[in-house]
Amino acid sequence: MGLTRKIFPHPTLSVLLLLVWVLLVNHLSLGTVVFGAILGVLIPILTAAYWPDRPRSPRPWLLLSYIGVVLWDILVANLQVARIVLFKRNADMAPNWVVVPLELRTPEAITMLAGTITLTPGTVSADLSCDGHALLVHALDAPDPDAVRDEIKNRYERRLKEIFE
Numbered sequence: 001m002g003l004t005r006k007i008f009p010h011p012t013l014s015v016l017l018l019l020v021w022v023l024l025v026n027h028l029s030l031g032t033v034v035f036g037a038i039l040g041v042l043i044p045i046l047t048a049a050y051w052p053d054r055p056r057s058p059r060p061w062l063l064l065s066y067i068g069v070v071l072w073d074i075l076v077a078n079l080q081v082a083r084i085v086l087f088k089r090n091a092d093m094a095p096n097w098v099v100v101p102l103e104l105r106t107p108e109a110i111t112m113l114a115g116t117i118t119l120t121p122g123t124v125s126a127d128l129s130c131d132g133h134a135l136l137v138h139a140l141d142a143p144d145p146d147a148v149r150d151e152i153k154n155r156y157e158r159r160l161k162e163i164f165e
Helices: 003-007 011-025 030-050 060-087 107-119 145-164
Strands: 096-101 123-128 134-139
Touching (some): 003 030, 011 030, 096 145, 107 123, 107 145
Antiparallel strands (some): 096 134
């Protein structure tokens, strides 16, 4: 194990900790950045023993693209949910449970998918099967549950598979 790997066992985590610290303090100064850098070095070193199977770093450009897609979908879903709540009668709504079979196998990718579904208004991830091969999703208004399943698989799972696997 090289010296660089000993000092930065999780470089992405180090950078993320630095950025989060600066955002939490909400004041950019040399002291803030230095203390954030110290946290970014010490915390990964102290927790390295708890990460025996270090997750593979995602592809950053694909991850940024995915974040853009998710942010856009959150915006659109907010408008759709507002339209449903304001103008659709309860009798006309079709809430449904949707089982999404998963091709993803890494815990990080499955967690990102479940979080994405929950962050998008109108859907929520409710459960993961014991074997990790299916995700149970509740949709606020889904007259066609198969279409919801297909959209989740094509729009999110496919991208996450490219990023993490």
